[in-house]
Every structure is written in C-alpha cells, then in structure tokens.
Amino acid sequence: MHDIRLIRTDPAAFDAALARRGAEPASSAILAIDEQRREVQTKMQEGQSRRNDASKAIGKAMGQGDTGAAEALKAEVAKLKETLPALEAEEKALTQKQADALAALPNLPAEDVPMGEDENDNVEVSRWGTPRSFDFEAKEHPDFAPALGLDFETAAQISGARFVFMRGQMARLNRALGAFMLDMQDKAGFTECVPPLLVKDEALFGTGQLPKFAEDLFRTTDDRWLIPTAEVSLTNAVREQIVDNAALPMKLTALTPCFRSEAGAAGKDTRGLIRQHQFDKVELVAITTPEASEAMHEEMTAAAEAVLQALELPYRKMLLCTGDMGFSARKTYDLEVWLPGQNTYREISSISNCGDFQARRMNARFKPEGSKKTEFLHTLNGSGLAVGRTLVAVLENGQNADGSVTLPSALVPYMGGIDTLEPA
Incomplete structure (x- = not known):
C-alpha cells in the first residue's frame, strides 16, 4: 500500500x-x-x-x-x-x-534496482562453487529419481498433475532437508514457528496476494485460503499491532507445505518437482525498522546462501530488475542453483525487502525511541530454502552413472548415516 x-x-x-x-x-x-x-x-x-x-x-x-x-x-x-x-x-x-x-498498485522499486522488462535483464551479483564435470551424460531428475522413490504416476492417479508421492529413502531425504534447513536458520537467529496453513482474506491482502493474485491460490469451502507460502502467516503475526521496540528485529522461520494453483504456468516445467501444486518450503521473515531493513536484506540473503554452501551446491546470486520483481517487493535477490540435468541455473530462493508496503496493508507499526508518533515497520521475506527444488539440486548434482546419488556430507547425520541413495 x-x-x-x-x-x-x-x-x-x-x-x-x-x-x-x-x-x-x-x-x-x-x-x-x-x-x-x-x-x-x-x-x-x-x-x-x-x-x-x-x-x-x-x-x-x-x-x-x-x-x-x-x-x-x-x-x-x-x-x-x-x-x-x-x-x-x-x-x-x-x-x-x-x-x-x-x-492495486505494485510496490515502488528501490533506487539501486536495475531497469528491465523480464528475467533476461536481471544482474548477476556473484557466483559460488564450480559446477561438477560428469564423465557421463547428466540426467534430469525425472529420468532417474523414480527408481529412488520419486513416484509421479501414483500422485497423478490420486491428485492429478503437478503432485508427487515420495517413498522410502526419497521421503527421508525430503524430511532431512527440511530439518537441516531449520537447524541452519536457528543458528542464523531465526525463531522456529508452526503457523496456520489456512488464512483469511485479510492475511493475504496484508502480504499482497489479494486481491490481484486470487487465481494463483486455492480457496476452501469455508472461504479460507491455503497458504502459498508461510510468508503470509508469519508476516501477519504483527498485523494491527504496535510492536515493542525490544522485540525488533523479529526474525521468524517455518517449514510448511505450500499450495499454489500455478494458474499462469500452463506448459511450464510439467516434468518433475520444479513447479508443483503442493511443496514444502522453509520460509524466512523479518520485521524490522526502516533504518535496519537494507542490512537485514543482506543478512537474510546470506542465511539462504549458507544453506546452499553447506550442501555444496553451486549457485549464483541475481539482483532482479524492475520488471521481474514480485508485486510487494521493492528489491529482490534471487539465488539460482546449478542443475546439471538442465545445464542451467534455476531459482531456488527469492529474498525480498518489501519496505513498509506490506506493513501499511496490515497496519503494523512501531514507536521509534523518543517519539510520540508511530511509524510503519519494514517487512522482508525469502526462502531458506524451497525443499523440493533443493532436493532436485541434491539429486542432479550428486547423481552417478549407475543411478545412485551421493549425498552432501552435511545431510548424512540427518539421514541416519546413509550417504548414498541406491536404486530399488
């Protein structure tokens, strides 16, 4: 607003x-x-x-x-x-x-956001890691992961397209990734939360999904909405409040299922886990003062990057141009992980500074020290990380010629000592 x-x-x-x-x-x-x-x-x-x-x-x-x-x-x-x-x-x-x-109007871009029309005009800020050289032709995960427990056919019979049924070691890997990410964000100072998955209109209005993006959401029969991301629940935790200065900055994280209709994605990423109706994600949300929001943006981005580095996944950091940012964002970094099966980088996290845009919609304020008047807070959000896309990156970067997958060492304790996924 x-x-x-x-x-x-x-x-x-x-x-x-x-x-x-x-x-x-x-x-x-x-x-x-x-x-x-x-x-x-x-x-x-x-x-x-x-x-x-x-x-x-x-x-x-x-x-x-x-x-x-x-x-x-x-x-x-x-x-x-x-x-x-x-x-x-x-x-x-x-x-x-x-x-x-x-x-109905989008947030205004920060002054240092580059001009551009779409993703082709985004600016690369940095890279980390070197993509692995394979002595065989690297495959995309839908071509080898079904033998490891990734079942798209059963999911399609139950729910239709853009769903997955995970079994055995694949299900365990999905759970391990979520737990690992939460532990990483705990070390980064984020408080773990278990927020509601169903929200009211006001919550989605507050974070900017309503009214403009209703078609991207799933609505229930009692007029609630399934969250497209835990950003909605976590950010609205300060809705209609004057937050005590002692509570700032507020750094929250949650691992939740997310639900998206993918209304505008017909024909895109129809194979595999990249674009699903239901997926798990570790969300990061920060509530802070206007003076601290830019530094918090860098801090949150570093927290997401740390997960990729710990998992030994090559990635690049992109500064989004004005034409590629989300509706509520004033500045966004995308982290794009290397996927050898596609031979390209794909988005795995977006970390956005929304300024006071969402706070105005939620009427979320604070009172600066020594002031009698309240001011609107600044809100930030990002993925730390999307579990499904991280699972894809672990599978594709760790794949072997025999169909097995070597796991990053950081995940082995979360897998009960298992360091390799073997085809059934």
Whole structure:
C-alpha cells in the first residue's frame, strides 16, 4: 500500500517510479478521488459542526422565549440529520475507492534496482562453487529419481498433475532437508514457528496476494485460503499491532507445505518437482525498522546462501530488475542453483525487502525511541530454502552413472548415516 501523502507531495515522482516497473501513471486518478473524498469530508465535518452548534442554540433560544428561532433551528437540525448520512456514505465509498486504487498498485522499486522488462535483464551479483564435470551424460531428475522413490504416476492417479508421492529413502531425504534447513536458520537467529496453513482474506491482502493474485491460490469451502507460502502467516503475526521496540528485529522461520494453483504456468516445467501444486518450503521473515531493513536484506540473503554452501551446491546470486520483481517487493535477490540435468541455473530462493508496503496493508507499526508518533515497520521475506527444488539440486548434482546419488556430507547425520541413495 502506498502513502497518499507522498503522492500528493510529488505525483510526478510517484508516476516515474511506477514507470520503472512498467506500470501506467496513476497519480492523477488517485488524486482526483482523494480531492473528491476530502471535499465530501469537509462538507460532512461542517455539517456535523453546524448540527452541534444548532442543537446547543435551540436550548438557548427556548430559554430566552424565542420560539420562532428555536423552531427554525429545529428544522435546520432535522434537515442536517437527513443529509449527513448521505455524506457519510459517500465519504465511506470514496475512501474505499481510494484504498482499492492504491491497493492495486505494485510496490515502488528501490533506487539501486536495475531497469528491465523480464528475467533476461536481471544482474548477476556473484557466483559460488564450480559446477561438477560428469564423465557421463547428466540426467534430469525425472529420468532417474523414480527408481529412488520419486513416484509421479501414483500422485497423478490420486491428485492429478503437478503432485508427487515420495517413498522410502526419497521421503527421508525430503524430511532431512527440511530439518537441516531449520537447524541452519536457528543458528542464523531465526525463531522456529508452526503457523496456520489456512488464512483469511485479510492475511493475504496484508502480504499482497489479494486481491490481484486470487487465481494463483486455492480457496476452501469455508472461504479460507491455503497458504502459498508461510510468508503470509508469519508476516501477519504483527498485523494491527504496535510492536515493542525490544522485540525488533523479529526474525521468524517455518517449514510448511505450500499450495499454489500455478494458474499462469500452463506448459511450464510439467516434468518433475520444479513447479508443483503442493511443496514444502522453509520460509524466512523479518520485521524490522526502516533504518535496519537494507542490512537485514543482506543478512537474510546470506542465511539462504549458507544453506546452499553447506550442501555444496553451486549457485549464483541475481539482483532482479524492475520488471521481474514480485508485486510487494521493492528489491529482490534471487539465488539460482546449478542443475546439471538442465545445464542451467534455476531459482531456488527469492529474498525480498518489501519496505513498509506490506506493513501499511496490515497496519503494523512501531514507536521509534523518543517519539510520540508511530511509524510503519519494514517487512522482508525469502526462502531458506524451497525443499523440493533443493532436493532436485541434491539429486542432479550428486547423481552417478549407475543411478545412485551421493549425498552432501552435511545431510548424512540427518539421514541416519546413509550417504548414498541406491536404486530399488
């Protein structure tokens, strides 16, 4: 959500920032609604004030025996009581219209975010690790992992496309990865949480998924929503609150299933685990002050990178351009892991600084030291990591010619001493 006061102050700058994201100018339409709303509000306040003054004057006129003046005042009060509800309704409708217009606009990009239209314009910041050289042709995981317990056919019979049924050592590896990631994020100072998987409209509005991205979500019969990411539940933990300074920064993590309809992904990544309707993910969320959010963004990115490094998975860090960022983000780093089966890097984590964009939608605030006024918090979120995509990376980077997979040493304790997955 955007601050209407900033749009009033410099509408040209606001439109210029929207243009960097490829969005049309919006300040003129929003300010027209705002002006109309303020005019109605002024009329309403003047009417309320006059009603109160006239009501007081009735008693005075009656006390002075001036019945004519008293009757005239009574008539005026009666008329105001008729007209004020209409003004109040109009003011309420215009306030909602303005809020809806503001809510439809994406966050404004930070100044250091590069201009661009899509992923081809993202900027590589750094790389870690060297992709392994194979003495055989590396395969994609759907071509060898079914023998290790990755069952897409059974899942399709039960649930349809974009689901998986894991058995035995594959199921254990999935569980091991989640536990390993949680332990890594615990060491990085994140508090483990078990949040709800079903949320109300207000929660998804707060983090920016509603109303614009409803088609990407699954809705239940009782009008709740399955979370697309634990970002929704964790970030909304401060909804409608004034957070105590002593609690900041608030760093939260959770391992949860995530549910996405993938409405805009028809024909993309139809094989394997890359794009599923249901998947596990370790989410990272930070709630902090405006002054600390940039440093927190770097800290969270480093926490996600540490998992990849511990698993010995080559990756690159990308700074997303203005045209490739998510709706709520003002700056995003993507971590892309090397997948030898595809011979390319694929996204495994996005870490975003949302500034005060989500906090305004949630009305989440804090009171700076020495100040009597509250300010909106800054929120950040990212994957630490997506379990399914990490599993793909472990399988493809550790694959052997005989169909087995050598596991990273960091996972062996979580696998009960198993260091190699063997085909059944």
